[in-house]
Amino acid sequence: MSSSISSSNGLIKVLDLSLKISLLVFLGATQCVISQLALSPVYGSVPASLHHNYAVSITVIAAFLGKDLWHHRLQSPLCQIIPVFAHWIPSIQSVMFKQSSALGATVGPLFTETFTLLPLLFLSVSYTAFQFKRLDESIGGLLQQWPKWTNAVPYVAIYPFVLIMVKRSNDLISQNVGSSVLLTRTGLQLASSIFYSLLFPSKLLLLATSAMLHTVLYNVHSPHPSALILLNSTLSTHNYIIHARQESITGYISVLENTKDHFRVLRCDHSLLGGNWLQIPHGAKYTSKAGEPIFAVFAMLEAVRLVDLPAPGKSSDAQPDQKTALVIGLGIGTTPAALIAHSVNTTIVEIDPVVYRYANLYFDFPKNHTMVVEDAITFVEKAQGPESGHPKYDYIVHDVFTGGAEPVDLFTHEFLTGLHNLLKPDGVIAINYAGDLLHPTFPRILATIKAIFPTCRLYRENPASTTTTTTTTSPSTDFTNMVIFCLKTPNQTLTFRQPVEADYLGSYVRRESLMPRFEVDVNLFGALLEGGGKRGVTEGRAEEVKALWKNRTAELAKWQKKSAVAHWGIMRKVIPDFVWENW
16 A cells, blocks of 8 residues: 555656646746847847857756756755746846947847846756756666766757747747737736746745836836836937837837927837828928828839830820739838829738738828738738739839848748739839848849849939948948839830829928939849858849849848848937837
């Protein structure tokens, strides 16, 4: 009888330790995802991830090596520290975010995680390794019966398990973030801290009381309405207010207004998706039929209508009621709103439903359009299917930007070929590219575009700086918005007709920026691949550069990161540090 009871107790102990190990690994993995989410509004998702994987890997390895710290004398106090520290993380982040401008986009995320995520991860994983050792003892010291060199194998096996759990946690959270209060950045931090408290209950949790109160009542990043009121009372002293905000699948989305200069923007993490003037600067008196964009590039995209079509005797604006357009990426809807105002039958593809909702509520996006809330790659694949019966378009506008860098998956040969198939034979495509022209990314993308659309012209949003040296090996930057206008047919000359009054839609900004002005020679971009040639613009033909295929996008990861860091600095000049740091 006593033997049966002992066996039963042993089984319960094994199950208890196994459950605790699994929960700790899951919580540690979830904390990695939550930390990146919390950093993205302040630094952008790409800069936030620059050193993250390396730091996590080093911490996990150090934690395995540090499992012997958990001897019986220290086990109890260290266990009690874990939930207390977890509760304090949101408050520590709130303080450290205010140093982001001094730390910069490269160092800031790593510095913040060094005092938040990484200590918690070290304690969690090292305790997991210690519990694994206890589990071995509970099943009769099985590891001790193996050759000594094999004793480390089970611990090493935990490492890929941690990485798998991080990926699973990221997939689960990213697909559902913002769908409830619990699935917000602050909600997830609070929930994970409560789970740690249930695993390691102790009187020391009283030390986390003030941190919990701060997270729930005074943390301006919390999703409840009182936090937004508190935040706006602070932002208003800097002439800003937030009308609405919500965490969503593409990032932290908010509608921000400057009450002094009278403009409103739509924000996603550390990027701006677009904005309108609420009052035209310099006292200009205009009444726009489609909003007054604060960024000239969105008005320039509308010049897709001004391209002279290759069919002889056919005007670009003939029979406007019969024209159709496909717009990939909505933002606040500046370009599609103008197309709709010109009676173009417009279809918009936008992956984020919150972006679409805010464009309607706060930027007066017109109702007479076809909206598809879906990933653009999925939409294009389905639309060009042999049995889809999908119509072709006169105009396609490709306008996507995310995380502070160009989403290269939407610039691949496969995706652009799909757009080519959806464009009418005499159609025009306008592609907005935001990035550093001195990096190899743009020549790769341009080569891909030229391989599919043979006739193209490039235009910058603003003239090139006279201080930018485009043939130097120094790490100078030339971050800009560009629009690439292309025809589907080869051996054609791409020209623009002169705008007429109706093209401006009563808009001051369109009168200044609709007609593309700052052209860039396509042949200036040579083979600027990593490991070859100078870092900059060199003589040569774009066709010499390798096209970008979807299985080769990782080759541009290094340059995406550099571009995202440059974009972070630009955003800090457009909107003050104080606003970004407080979300």
